[in-house]
Amino acid sequence: QVQLVESGGGLxxxxxxxxxxxxxxxxxxxxxxxxxxxxxxxxxxxxxxxISWFGDSTYYADSVKGRFTIxxxxxxxxxxxxxxxxxxxxxxxxxxxxxxTISGSWSDLGEYDHWGQGTQVTASx
Numbered sequence: 001q002v003q004l005v006e007s008g009g010g011l012x013x014x015x016x017x018x019x020x021x022x023x024x025x026x027x028x029x030x031x032x033x034x035x036x037x038x039x040x041x042x043x044x045x046x047x048x049x050x051i052s053w054f055g056d057s058t059y060y061a062d063s064v065k066g067r068f069t070i071x072x073x074x075x076x077x078x079x080x081x082x083x084x085x086x087x088x089x090x091x092x093x094x095x096x097x098x099x100x101t102i103s104g105s106w107s108d109l110g111e112y113d114h115w116g117q118g119t120q121v122t123a124s125x
Contacts, residue, residue, distance in 0.1 A: 002027040002114050004096050009119030014088055020081040022096030022116060030054065030074040033099045035112055036081045038092035045095070047107035049081060059106045086123035093118040
């Protein structure tokens with residue numbers, strides 16, 4: 001079983017940047033496709049970005065394309081989400097998730113087996 005811990009969240013002004021990290025323990029991260037999701041108050045959890053097992057493919061929600069970048073360092077058992085040009089609507093709890101296999105859509109929450117506890121990101125206007 002893999003355990004995931006997110007870090008790097010915080011309060012920033014709109015237009016600024018943050019980098020989130022998700023560190024895995026218990027299993028090597030190279031055995032998992034990884035995703036980032038977010039949940040704002042009163043809203044459903046939504047897909048943000050995903051990356052394949054060795055980082056050769058990445059996927060993004062339209063709302064973050066061109067502003068956010070997902071990457072991974074399997075040697076460090078860590079996945080990153082670089083968030084630039086943050087907007088107030090990016091405010092949410094951000095979760096990383098791990099999937100052994102992806103049989104359908106990379107943006108489907110049901111594809112992911114393991115989840116972290118989340119880290120709060122707040123972009124103030």
